[in-house]
Amino acid sequence: MNFYFAPMEGLTGYIYRNAHNAFFNKIDKYFSPFIVANQSDRFKTKELKDILPENNQGIVLIPQLLTNNAKDFIHTSKKIKQMGYTEVNLNLGCPSGTVVSKNRGSGFLSKTKELDAFLEEIFSEAASKISVKTRIGKDSPEEFYNLIEIFNKYPIEELIVHPRIQKDFYKNKPNLKVFKDALSLSKNPVCYNGDIFTVKDYKKFTVDFCSVKTIMIGRGLLANPGLINDIKNNTKLDKKLLKDFHDKIYEDYKKxxxxxxxxxxxxxxxxxxxxxxxSNNAKYAKKIKKSEKLYDYDAAVLSLFREQTILEN
Known part of the structure; x- marks a missing residue:
């Protein structure tokens, strides 16, 4: 099985990725939080820092682009290729209201005619391989059956399917019936994304979908950064290792x-x-959340690690 780390805005930037790779080192591909494609010849400082090769040494990073404008996608993907990247990922999955209101992310899925024309243009001028991360529709799961016909027209490097609609956000359960149909209908390789939080979740999914070779995990890895080690080697997350991992991220953010x-x-x-x-995390969560100074935060985190245990996954 190949494992990908899903991009999450404000969370999985280069500081987090480097720490995760240093301490856990089991991810086949990391995906950057989305960059909004445009016609500028320069990236915003924050975006540039996040994808600079020198800030991502020793990991496989796929930059992700958010746009519904083909010329912006092409222009930005060419800039990314000049940095040495051979693949970019198109975001058709973001459910955020501010993104969707501009018909971007999963909001683009309801504009099938425009989406088809967009894909035709970007693939006709592709500077590098293009993978797609998508939900199964904006308002209804039935939308997916039109979408897959569109996706099948193009040589998508990988179709990463999160089987929820935009309106679900992260509520409800992934629609595994539609995902099963995606596997049989897609002419392109399919990766599963959604609700793998524990080894038990992983085992159940792989029994039901034994043909799947790639899984993308986001929230499950943020909760338990050692989840892949547990899946692959039955290595339970060590509290000291987690504290060292936390400290590395914390110190690097302070810099x-x-x-x-x-x-x-x-x-x-x-x-x-x-x-x-x-275990028994409620009062510690409250203390961390209420911290206004680093010394308050330090005390709350230290007491959590000292007094509580990591739950069996």
Missing amino acids: VLFGDRNVLFRMKELWSYMIQIF
Whole structure:
């Protein structure tokens, strides 16, 4: 099985990716949080830092683009190719209201005529391999059957399917019936994305879908960064290793972000996932969330690691 780390805005940037690779080293491909494609000859500083090859040494990174404009996609993908990347990923999955309102991300899925024309243009001038991360529709799962006919017209490197519609956000359960149909209908390789949080989830999925060779995990890995080690080797997450991993991310954020508030914002976002794997975590989650200074945060995190255990996955 190949394992991919899903892109998550504000969470899986280069600082997190490098720490994850250094401590866990079981990911076949990382995907960058989306870059909004445009006609500029320069990337925004934040975007450039995130995909600079020197900030991503020793990992396979696939930059992800968000747009519904073919010329912007082509222009930006050419800039990315000049940096040495051989693949870009098109975001057709983001469910965020601000993205969808501009007919981008999963909002683009309801504009099938425009989407088809967009794909035709970007593949006719492709500077590199193009993979696609998609949901199964905007408003209804039935939309997928028109979408797969469109996708099948193009040589997509990999079709990464998150079998929810935009309106689900992350609620409800993945629609595995539609995913099963995606496997049989797609002319392009298919990767599964969605709700793998535990070894049990993984085992159940692979029994039901034994032909799947690639899985993308996002929230499950943010909660338990050692999940792949557990899946592959039955290696349970060690509390000291997790603390060292946390400390590496924390120290690296302190080097590049100005002020307690900015550092804490990033760390609190990460803890909204990671706290889930600790026993009796409610009071510690509250303390971390209420921290306004680094010393308050340090005390809350230290007491969590000292007093609680990691739950069996």
